[in-house]
Amino acid sequence: MSWHERRGYHHGNLREALIKAALNLIGEKGLGGVTFAEAARAAGVSPAAPYRHFRDRDALMAEVARQGFERFEAMLTAAWNGGRPEPLKAFENVGRAYLAFARSEPAYYAAMFEAGLPPDASAELREAGERAYSVLRTASDAVCALLPKEGRPPASMVSLHVWSLAHGVASLFGRGDPGRRKLPMTPEELLEAGVLIYLQGLGLGESKR
Amino acid sequence: MSWHERRGYHHGNLREALIKAALNLIGEKGLGGVTFAEAARAAGVSPAAPYRHFRDRDALMAEVARQGFERFEAMLTAAWNGGRPEPLKAFENVGRAYLAFARSEPAYYAAMFEAGLPPDASAELREAGERAYSVLRTASDAVCALLPKEGRPPASMVSLHVWSLAHGVASLFGRGDPGRRKLPMTPEELLEAGVLIYLQGLGLGESKR
DNA sequence: TGTACATCAGTGAACGCGCGTTCACTGATGTAC
DNA sequence: TGTACATCAGTGAACGCGCGTTCACTGATGTAC
Numbered sequence: 001m002s003w004h005e006r007r008g009y010h011h012g013n014l015r016e017a018l019i020k021a022a023l024n025l026i027g028e029k030g031l032g033g034v035t036f037a038e039a040a041r042a043a044g045v046s047p048a049a050p051y052r053h054f055r056d057r058d059a060l061m062a063e064v065a066r067q068g069f070e071r072f073e074a075m076l077t078a079a080w081n082g083g084r085p086e087p088l089k090a091f092e093n094v095g096r097a098y099l100a101f102a103r104s105e106p107a108y109y110a111a112m113f114e115a116g117l118p119p120d121a122s123a124e125l126r127e128a129g130e131r132a133y134s135v136l137r138t139a140s141d142a143v144c145a146l147l148p149k150e151g152r153p154p155a156s157m158v159s160l161h162v163w164s165l166a167h168g169v170a171s172l173f174g175r176g177d178p179g180r181r182k183l184p185m186t187p188e189e190l191l192e193a194g195v196l197i198y199l200q201g202l203g204l205g206e207s208k209r
Numbered sequence: 210m211s212w213h214e215r216r217g218y219h220h221g222n223l224r225e226a227l228i229k230a231a232l233n234l235i236g237e238k239g240l241g242g243v244t245f246a247e248a249a250r251a252a253g254v255s256p257a258a259p260y261r262h263f264r265d266r267d268a269l270m271a272e273v274a275r276q277g278f279e280r281f282e283a284m285l286t287a288a289w290n291g292g293r294p295e296p297l298k299a300f301e302n303v304g305r306a307y308l309a310f311a312r313s314e315p316a317y318y319a320a321m322f323e324a325g326l327p328p329d330a331s332a333e334l335r336e337a338g339e340r341a342y343s344v345l346r347t348a349s350d351a352v353c354a355l356l357p358k359e360g361r362p363p364a365s366m367v368s369l370h371v372w373s374l375a376h377g378v379a380s381l382f383g384r385g386d387p388g389r390r391k392l393p394m395t396p397e398e399l400l401e402a403g404v405l406i407y408l409q410g411l412g413l414g415e416s417k418r
Numbered sequence: 419t420g421t422a423c424a425t426c427a428g429t430g431a432a433c434g435c436g437c438g439t440t441c442a443c444t445g446a447t448g449t450a451c
Numbered sequence: 452t453g454t455a456c457a458t459c460a461g462t463g464a465a466c467g468c469g470c471g472t473t474c475a476c477t478g479a480t481g482t483a484c
Contacts, residue, residue: 009445010460030325032241037437049461113380114323116239119390153406156393161374161403168377171322181328184365194370194407197362201410218478219427246470258428
């Protein structure tokens, strides 16, 4: 709580402090536990103070989600790494990064995908989501380019398939929730195997069978 | 509102009425909008009445989710239809039924998968979820049995892949939410294409390529 | 068939609580000159 | 370098509201005999 230390009348960085407080609250009490009043309390500030920075609770959540998408995009971009060392390998790395994000940042993930925010709650939110998706789209383009031109599936569809699979695995099994369904393997292995089978279905088998 | 008509001191079927009220509230205001007091109001009953039937809000939601899983199981079972006329065809029907449920019963779907209920909130809930999953599992067993014995993937994994893909598509694109991401195709087509590619990756291509 | 009684489902009034929101305010910061 | 002033971020007190929960109660139902 170094963002709480000694301060005078002005907080100095209340906006960021509220976002952090919201993330902690999501972690502790779930999405429904995020309240303007409690975020203010966590930041050590009066209940009226947040209004200087956010119109209402939803605006705060939208900002949390936007930041989440930015971090998400950064992780996916790093994993893709321009398609190196090799598109297929890099593609799988993107999948792993997707799960790693859901696992290591469950609060962000919840705000991004489960808060029920209209995606156009703010233009910034929509654009951040779009940029994150575009990483997946770029990767799919590169992978599709490996396929023979005839019968090549649209890369947009491939990217949506992988996104759906990754999101499904993450939602159903990917968070640390105890009491979640037991798996005979890790979510990472499950997703990786799924992507491999899918890519083989596209004709990109590593001729392993 | 025929479940509201004329009644005397006793409601007669308050338990079911509260469940219906909860479903309506989910539809109107989202999961967070479900409140004991408001469900009572919708059922035309005093705020203390629900306590005769449910310990608290979570118990009510768990019962909604349980009923949802039962309907879900029934739909999936009907779609599978014992693997007729042919396992692969029936398997695809199960996928379509999954999406159809998410689309036609979004309130149930939300209670089942997004309410953040611990799956063992009640034994009945857990078991209902298990039974629904087992339909998918049965279908996957049958499909895997079509594969040559060597290198055959475990059916448990296949069922989890399909479940994840279906859940991902349903969560991201499958509900009627306006403002949801635009798709170049319907969710049903997206899922069907994904399952087909996946099955081809398993070696079950209909030799179409 | 009737009567007494136990059981049960719903009442309504009350309470404490936390949240959202507004308001005139005040302390701090920065800037013009 | 100093001073006056505008701007801005946070205060704290107040309010109305709806929710959860408890309580002694009462009207209806069913059952024993």
